[in-house]
Amino acid sequence: MxxxxxxxxxxxxxxxxxxxxxxxxxxxxxxxxxxxxxxxxxxxxxxxxxxxxVKHCSKCNNFSEAEVCSMCSSSRRETNLLCVVEMPADLLMMEQAQCYRGMYFVLMGRLSPLDGVGASELPLARLQRRAQELSCEVILATNFTVEG
Ligand SMILES: [Zn+2]
Missing domain, CATH: 1.10.8.420 (RecR Domain 1)
Known part of the structure; x- marks a missing residue:
């Protein structure tokens, strides 16, 4: 058969x-x-x-249907802080904790040379541009792992 x-x-x-x-x-x-x-x-x-x-928001790199996502275009967010997270799920967790009102940048991964993810595979240039654009403090909220 x-x-x-x-x-x-x-x-x-x-x-x-x-x-x-x-x-x-x-x-x-x-x-x-x-x-x-x-x-x-x-x-x-x-x-x-x-x-x-679904594409990536041009500002925070999170998944979005619009060029700029609703969070990045919201006037109620503080623009003097930029929090860097690994994945969209990490952003959701931060939002659910309701202790952060600043902006985000989602890496969509993490540096992991052993898995073949080097600096060139992550949108680090865009992260740098975004941080300069906001001229703000950057908080790294990557996971508590060696890669993070
Ligand atoms: Zn966004």
Whole structure:
């Protein structure tokens, strides 16, 4: 018995997700096609839409649908502080703690030479430009790891 090529394509495509090997990709594909066609259609539409509309804010580098995100264009934020975080989830955590009212810059990663992420893979020039533009204090809020 051979696998239809469109099913093989789907299994292959699912493997682009981090931590998804051939077995999990196969399980996901079977689940979507056999048990949750509605969910599969929703996933397909959402993925297509997000890929085509989500970009990076030109100021903080966070995900945004606009050229400048709502946080960077808000007049209620303090512009004398710039907090550097690794990922959008770190920014959300800071916001939920409600103890910071300044601006952010999201690196979308961290320096990790062992994983092949060097200074040139991170938007450090943009971070520097943004800090100069605000001429503000920069707070590093990267994670408590060697890379951070
Ligand atoms: Zn922004």
């Amino acid at each position: 051979s696998t239809p090529s469109s099913l093989e394509d789907l299994i292959g495509a699912l493997r682009c997700l981090p931590g998804v090997g051939p077995k999990s990709a196969q399980r996901m594909a079977y689940h979507l096609l056999q048990r949750d066609k509605q969910g599969a259609m929703h996933l397909s539409r959402s993925l297509d839409h997000a890929v085509n509309t």
